[in-house]
Amino acid sequence: MTLNRAYQMLAAFYTLLIVVGVIAILAGGGTAIALAHLVAGALVVTGLWGYILERGFMNPRMWRPLAVVLGVASLAQLYVVLTVSVSGAMMTWMLTSTVFSLLMVVILYRYGNRDQELWATPEEREGGRALDDMLAERGRVEAEKHEADRQASVEVVKTGSEYRASVTRRREGQEERFSESFRCPSTMVFFLEKFAGISVGDFHPPHSDTPA
Template sequence: MTLDRAYYLLAAFYSLIVIIGVIAILAGGGTLLAPIHLLLGALSVIGLWGYILKRGFMNPRMWRPLAGVLAVGIVIQMFIMLTTALSSVLLTWMLTSSIFSVMLVIMLYRYGDRDQPLWASDEERTAARQLDVLLSDSSPLTAIKRDGSRENSVKVTKSNGGYRASVTRRSQEGQERFEERFQYPETLVFFLEKFTSVTVDDFRRSASLDDRESAAATV
């Protein structure tokens, strides 16, 4: 059995559990907390399928907190198993649930990593390919974005370890400098557009200007 097939079977298993839970609630079974457990389970299954299919569902910032909630639930279950006299059936059920939940927590935590191409839009993927070509031709690249009294200066570098963006923000209030590192160019494009308003076109214009200045200096 391949790893991908095992993932699909695991996702199908969790999906079946959620379906059974829905049927049980509709039939009048379960406790008052059953709808909450079912909601968490349904969200976890969505994230699990997204992780397996390499597709972004909902918001990436929600999956790691959800993984944290599930991890807390595992700890609580383990504490109950160690401190409470449980029947063999209940003990087996809680132990099995905890074991399967550990794998789910790991997958959801990885799925919530924003630095993945699966969270990029089509426009960001296109821009990432263009930026990667520019960086392959010339690294580092620099660009400046001005908006009134504010100025964002960005230097982007590509290396074997990924991509690095060095940002300098200037305004009347002062100056701020920081760096961010990314594994994928799609995430770099997202970061630049959201936090600096710098686009690939800005780097392209800056590179063209540098080429013209170099040609003029040579002449």
């Protein structure tokens, strides 16, 4: 059995538990706490399916905080198991639950990494491929953008499998410089459009490489 197949079976099992929980609540057998657990479980299952199918669901910025919350809750449950006297059956259930929860923490934390192709729009993927082609040919590209009282310039370099973007922004006599590294070119396209207002079409070879 492959790892992906095992994840699919795990996701199917969790999905079944959510369905059972929904039926129980609709039948009048749930409390407010049970409803909160059900909602949290549904979010976790959504993230698990997204990780397995390599599709972006909801906002990528929510998954890592959710993983942290789930991790804290799992450690708290483990603390209870180790410090409070519980029955053997309850201890087995809580330990099993903790192990599965910690697995979900790892998966959701990985899923929440924004620097992945699955979070990119079709336009960003296309732009990423175009930018990657330019870098494969030239190794380094530059871009500039002037808008009224604002100016931005970018230099992008590819080293191995890593892309590094160095950004300079100027506004009203003030200058700001920062850089960021990426492994996914489509993520870099998103970053440059958001923080520098520069699109793939603005790039050109470095001035020193441009024929006279």
